[in-house]
Amino acid sequence: MDACTEMIGAPTAPTQPWITVARRVWRALHHGMSLVGLATVGLALLLASQPQLRADIEQNVTQWLLMRQGLDGSADSASNETATPAATLPAAQARMTDWLARKYRVAAEPLATLVAEAHSIGKQLGLDPALLLAVMANESRFNPLAASPWGAHGLMQVLTRVHVDKFEPHGGPQAAFDPVSNLRVGAQILHEAVRKAGSVAGGLRLYVGAVTVDASGYVTRVLTEQERLRRVAAGQRVPFNAPVALPPAADESPSTPPLEALVAPANGAVRPS
Numbered sequence: 562m563d564a565c566t567e568m569i570g571a572p573t574a575p576t577q578p579w580i581t582v583a584r585r586v587w588r589a590l591h592h593g594m595s596l597v598g599l600a601t602v603g604l605a606l607l608l609a610s611q612p613q614l615r616a617d618i619e620q621n622v623t624q625w626l627l628m629r630q631g632l633d634g635s636a637d638s639a640s641n642e643t644a645t646p647a648a649t650l651p652a653a654q655a656r657m658t659d660w661l662a663r664k665y666r667v668a669a670e671p672l673a674t675l676v677a678e679a680h681s682i683g684k685q686l687g688l689d690p691a692l693l694l695a696v697m698a699n700e701s702r703f704n705p706l707a708a709s710p711w712g713a714h715g716l717m718q719v720l721t722r723v724h725v726d727k728f729e730p731h732g733g734p735q736a737a738f739d740p741v742s743n744l745r746v747g748a749q750i751l752h753e754a755v756r757k758a759g760s761v762a763g764g765l766r767l768y769v770g771a772v773t774v775d776a777s778g779y780v781t782r783v784l785t786e787q788e789r790l791r792r793v794a795a796g797q798r799v800p801f802n803a804p805v806a807l808p809p810a811a812d813e814s815p816s817t818p819p820l821e822a823l824v825a826p827a828n829g830a831v832r833p834s
């Protein structure tokens with residue numbers, strides 16, 4: 562029998578059992594990862610094509626985060642509450658909540674908590690609550706899970722790594738995704754920026770980090786939304802994207818007149834459209 566015949570006829574060496582098992586495990590993992598990847602891509606495409614579904618998910622996440630913050634005791638007593646019923650708010654705040662909920666497609670009850678908190682922290686810091694709400698609207702559209710490529714997180718898009726110390730009283734950096742904690746830290750940063758710049762517009766430029774670039778578009782958007790909200794609170798009918806004339810001193814003074822000065826009597830309120 563020649564060498565070729567011997568090679569053809571020679572029995573194949575048996576494969577080690579552990580090698581066979583390893584191959585099967587690898588194939589299972591490979592297929593599993595492929596399925597996960599396809600599912601992730603499919604979910605992303607679904608959310609991109611269904612804005613209402615995405616909005617519903619964001620609403621549920623917002624409400625869950627607000628309720629979680631109230632139940633786990635991580636925040637102070639003022640925030641240890643579940644979502645605020647919109648019906649219990651003062652008339653001006655209720656009008657703002659209703660208008661914002663419809664414009665940004667956010668659930669009214671968790672949004673009512675943010676509106677109430679914006680008024681509370683705004684009063685403490687001397688900031689117009691409509692300004693705080695306008696910043697949230699422009700920064701995240703009230704999505705508490707919003708994140709930027711530059712490391713800004715949450716409703717107010719706070720640069721968490723830069724302001725770690727400010728999140729410590731709220732439980733650490735992970736509190737950046739707690740809506741109330743993020744609002745409080747963002748309001749504190751904005752307050753410091755306005756005081757340093759000497760005006761609301763200047764403070765907004767510092768807040769957005771636009772020291773060497775033109776931030777006029779951002780500033781105008783925030784101030785315009787602030788003015789819309791002030792008019793809504795006063796009981797005026799304000800279309801969602803209505804052009805409004807900004808107060809002459811909007812770019813000069815560190816604060817605007819108190820919101821209460823513009824609020825019409827409750828019996829004279831007109832439901833916004």
